[in-house]
Amino acid sequence: MRTQIKKLDRDLAKLMNQRAALVAKCASQAGQENGSSKTVAEDLSEIVQSIDLGKGPLTEQTVCSVFRELVSGCHSLAQKTRVSYLGPEYSYSHLAALERFGDGAELVPVGAIRAVFEEVHCGHATHGIVPLENSTDGRIADTLDMFTRLPVRISGEVQMRIQHCLLGKCARGEVMEVYSRPQALSQCRNWLTRHLPSARTVELTSTSAAAQMAANKQGAAAIASRQAGLHHGLEILAESIEDNGANVTRFAVISDDSAPRTGKDKTAVMFQTEHSVGALADALAIFKRNRLNLTWIESFPVPEEPGAYLFFVELEGHENDAKVRRTVASLERKTVTLKVLGSYAKTGVVG
Numbered sequence: 612m613r614t615q616i617k618k619l620d621r622d623l624a625k626l627m628n629q630r631a632a633l634v635a636k637c638a639s640q641a642g643q644e645n646g647s648s649k650t651v652a653e654d655l656s657e658i659v660q661s662i663d664l665g666k667g668p669l670t671e672q673t674v675c676s677v678f679r680e681l682v683s684g685c686h687s688l689a690q691k692t693r694v695s696y697l698g699p700e701y702s703y704s705h706l707a708a709l710e711r712f713g714d715g716a717e718l719v720p721v722g723a724i725r726a727v728f729e730e731v732h733c734g735h736a737t738h739g740i741v742p743l744e745n746s747t748d749g750r751i752a753d754t755l756d757m758f759t760r761l762p763v764r765i766s767g768e769v770q771m772r773i774q775h776c777l778l779g780k781c782a783r784g785e786v787m788e789v790y791s792r793p794q795a796l797s798q799c800r801n802w803l804t805r806h807l808p809s810a811r812t813v814e815l816t817s818t819s820a821a822a823q824m825a826a827n828k829q830g831a832a833a834i835a836s837r838q839a840g841l842h843h844g845l846e847i848l849a850e851s852i853e854d855n856g857a858n859v860t861r862f863a864v865i866s867d868d869s870a871p872r873t874g875k876d877k878t879a880v881m882f883q884t885e886h887s888v889g890a891l892a893d894a895l896a897i898f899k900r901n902r903l904n905l906t907w908i909e910s911f912p913v914p915e916e917p918g919a920y921l922f923f924v925e926l927e928g929h930e931n932d933a934k935v936r937r938t939v940a941s942l943e944r945k946t947v948t949l950k951v952l953g954s955y956a957k958t959g960v961v962g
Contacts (some may be wrong), residue, residue, distance in 0.1 A: 615816040627681055634685040634862065654682045657832055683713025692716040696740040697723070701839035702819040707862040708740045710961055722816060724753040731865050732761045737792050740769070743863040744907070747798045747855045755923060758881060758952060763775055765862030765953035772852040772962040774819075775799055775853045779825050779832035779843035785809050786848070787887045790821035792835035799834055839927035869930060869953040876929040877906060879952040882942060883913060883921050891922070895947045901938045923952075930954045 658678050694712050697704040698720020699725035708718050721727055730736040742751045784805055793814045816823045818835035825833035826843040840847055884890040898905055928935045929949055943949050
């Protein structure tokens with residue numbers, strides 16, 4: 612049996628390299644300097660649909676993880692993918708980037724959401740990953756603000772189930788301070804009130820930075836991912852401490868272009884109406900008239916314009932669909948400003 616296993620390992624390595632060579636050849640013959648326009652996630656989805664994952668002792672998640680890294684490695688041969696995310700490593704943004712692009716991409720951590728947008732806008736990164744909304748706390752204001760400032764587009768989404776852990780090097784009863792990103796602290800506030808009522812909460816720029824801080828300070832703990840705890844040598848003092856058991860954060864993949872049409876897409880638009888009676892109602896009626904279902908709507912103050920608001924709307928359909936084009940044309944006549952932020956395929960929750 613050991614001999615058979617060694618032979619299978621050799622065969623697997625040979626087949627993986629054959630696949631990689633074919634991907635590189637396809638990209639070369641297509642004359643695409645940057646390789647395939649498909650993302651790792653899109654290629655992985657096609658693979659999952661074309662093979663039977665239900666046979667054998669390995670779980671579907673395990674098989675998908677193997678294929679994700681294989682596809683990511685193949686993509687790196689055909690195109691250079693550089694992804695900027697809110698770091699450090701093992702923040703939830705980093706985990707979302709790994710889910711979307713795999714380890715084969717060059718993943719670059721930055722210190723702020725603004726910096727992710729700037730990296731993409733300046734061409735230093737081909738893609739960026741930014742948190743868009745959370746099922747507990749709603750919109751991520753820093754992300755919406757940057758869409759008003761820089762002309763980047765949304766080309767994908769990652770919906771990730773967020774499971775927070777309390778991490779530290781001391782006993783739970785010895786914890787005097789809890790570090791994390793403001794949103795993570797908010798998502799665990801009821802648990803903290805019940806179990807650590809005397810601990811002081813301290814806001815940091817990321818959950819991973821919080822884990823790093825907890826690793827170096829006595830009596831400190833962090834709220835972060837299990838992976839961040841393992842990376843920084845922390846023990847799990849409590850797990851799944853989020854107040855909402857269905858806690859999901861949706862991340863936007865940003866780049867210079869929208870994603871190609873798949874038939875199961877969403878489109879995001881941003882617009883401002885006149886400050887008059889019925890102006891917003893008139894704009895929203897256009898979606899109903901064209902029978903377009905809205906999946907998300909948010910209002911956001913216009914920067915440097917007190918009393919004025921922008922509206923972020925997400926709808927079902929691709930910007931190249933006829934009824935979406937009609938809707939956008941009608942909206943242009945009813946709004947002060949209008950910007951299509953991009954189209955992207957619908958995804959399910961992972962993690």
